[in-house]
Amino acid sequence: MSSLLRWDPVREFEEFGRRMAPWFGRRGKETMREGEGAVTIFDWSPSVDVAEEEKDYLVTAELPEVKKEDMKVTVENGVLTISGERKKEREEKEGVRYHRIERCYGSFLRSFTLPEDADPASVKATMKEGVLKVRIGKRPGTPPKAVPIGTE
Incomplete structure (x- = not known):
């Protein structure tokens, strides 16, 4: 039995952006969350x-x-x-979960x-x-x- 991986087109674009950023003089600074849905700040x-x-x-x-x-x-x-x-802002507020930044x-x-x-x-x-x-x-x-x- 083979395992199926869910394809996420947004993740593909994010990965492409991360790979192209150095070519345009931009670099990622930090990531808000780890794993799926991670957001890099430029x-x-x-x-x-x-x-x-x-x-x-x-x-x-x-x-x-x-x-x-x-x-x-x-x-x-x-x-x-x-x-x-x-x-x-570095303040982490309890009960606050960002969906988009x-x-x-x-x-x-x-x-x-x-x-x-x-x-x-x-x-x-x-x-x-x-x-x-x-x-x-x-x-x-x-x-x-x-x-x-x-x-x-």
Whole structure:
């Protein structure tokens, strides 16, 4: 008599994801449960908007549940970097059993090359209600010069 194994298509996709993660620079951090239905938590990347205004540039990042002391904003060699970590609550509540965890936890890092007219010395960052706003002032520059086109 042969034994039958129950096929779980979701498990096949999870295994495929685990095998492909290193190729995309992502690695599993921890597993919530062992065995069937295990969930691996990966590093994540916050959503970011980049806008240009008349006098400055504005980078807005969604960072819910990230504390100000768990993140860092740096400017080096013309690159703005936002990095940090969203920490998972470690408190185990009695009688609570998770069936799905979709929020991401772990470290993050986003880097942006600054435009030539950005002034790295003017960078200011503020955090309010889980939204980080980074303002980068523009250097006063010379206005564009019209170049006359001659004939040969």
